[in-house]
Amino acid sequence: MSRNSRRISVIDSHTGGEPTRVVIGGAPDIGGGSIKQRLPGFLDHADFLRPALLGEPRGFEAMVGALLCDSERQECISGVIFFNNSGLLNSCLHGTIGLVKTLEFTGRITFGEHCIETPVGVVTATLNPDGSVTVANVPSYRYRPAVAVEVPGWGEVLGDIAWGGNWFFLVEGFGPELSPENIAGLSEFTLAVMNALEVSGITGEDGSRIDHVEVFGRPPDKSSDSRNFVMCPGGEYDRSPCGTGTSAKLACLYASGKLEAGATWRQSSILGTVFDGRVEPLEGNRVIPYVTGRAWVNGESEILLDPDDPFALGITRQ
Ligand code: PYC
Numbered sequence: 001m002s003r004n005s006r007r008i009s010v011i012d013s014h015t016g017g018e019p020t021r022v023v024i025g026g027a028p029d030i031g032g033g034s035i036k037q038r039l040p041g042f043l044d045h046a047d048f049l050r051p052a053l054l055g056e057p058r059g060f061e062a063m064v065g066a067l068l069c070d071s072e073r074q075e076c077i078s079g080v081i082f083f084n085n086s087g088l089l090n091s092c093l094h095g096t097i098g099l100v101k102t103l104e105f106t107g108r109i110t111f112g113e114h115c116i117e118t119p120v121g122v123v124t125a126t127l128n129p130d131g132s133v134t135v136a137n138v139p140s141y142r143y144r145p146a147v148a149v150e151v152p153g154w155g156e157v158l159g160d161i162a163w164g165g166n167w168f169f170l171v172e173g174f175g176p177e178l179s180p181e182n183i184a185g186l187s188e189f190t191l192a193v194m195n196a197l198e199v200s201g202i203t204g205e206d207g208s209r210i211d212h213v214e215v216f217g218r219p220p221d222k223s224s225d226s227r228n229f230v231m232c233p234g235g236e237y238d239r240s241p242c243g244t245g246t247s248a249k250l251a252c253l254y255a256s257g258k259l260e261a262g263a264t265w266r267q268s269s270i271l272g273t274v275f276d277g278r279v280e281p282l283e284g285n286r287v288i289p290y291v292t293g294r295a296w297v298n299g300e301s302e303i304l305l306d307p308d309d310p311f312a313l314g315i316t317r318q
Helices: 036-045 049-054 093-105 180-199 243-255
Strands: 006-015 018-025 064-069 076-084 087-089 112-118 121-127 133-136 141-151 155-163 167-172 212-217 226-231 265-268 274-281 287-293 295-305
Touching (some): 006 049, 006 093, 018 093, 036 076, 036 087, 076 093, 093 133, 093 243, 093 287, 093 295, 141 180, 155 180, 155 243, 180 226, 212 243, 226 243, 243 265, 243 274, 243 287
Parallel strands (some): 076 112, 167 212
Antiparallel strands (some): 006 018, 064 076, 076 087, 112 121, 121 133, 133 287, 155 167, 212 226, 274 287
């Protein structure tokens, strides 16, 4: 190790199987302002954290990173910027649940409500006495129901477009059967759908790319109401039920009259891990989704970026 190595302090956790690596020290200065206003600063000064912390040889493709930031909003205990192998994420609720357990682990918070600023707004996370975390998400809604897209090799696929902090295309009744044995086929199908949406110019309400595709099917057992498979930008599936994806699903269920305000919807991931969800109605078909899940801190380390190490910034493939 060189004495010139840069040191980055991280805490790892997983939420229902999906990993989060929170950067708690050693990151470059990315400037001030709202968390949204700091995104260009992240891209200019801290983007190397993505391959360095999440890519091989230190990480792996499914890891989500979280840069812990101070927040200029008085009500917030912190701000956060989430990132993955392909770029910045608008939001990430499994990551928020992991962040809350990380803040508890470091002694910064204890039980109760904590506001956290994200690029898409403030979320309120409650660390419950039983160790679970409930996140009151940003307002979520179904934008367009039953949108048809022609997917090469699969034909016409119908799905709802919804916002849950990220843009989702929610599909039921198309593609391979939802079972862990079919993860390769489900990945192929959802990536084909994502690509077809882009090629067809089908976007979220603000013209944003729909960068998450979610397929639903029968629950694995009585511990949930439905099972999902969620493809994330960057080509990796979510090992958890995906908190923003569960929010989008709750908004669709509410919009179609299949979920009443306050009733619990239990969403299973492809691995069988479960998030509990419920909605509080706002005006129109908008809702505040509440998503409850569990995370476990499973690592605390100092990452060394040695200037002599050819893979200090990760292995990049041509
Ligand atoms: O839990 O919201 C989520 C999420 C987004 C991408 C990966 N996980």
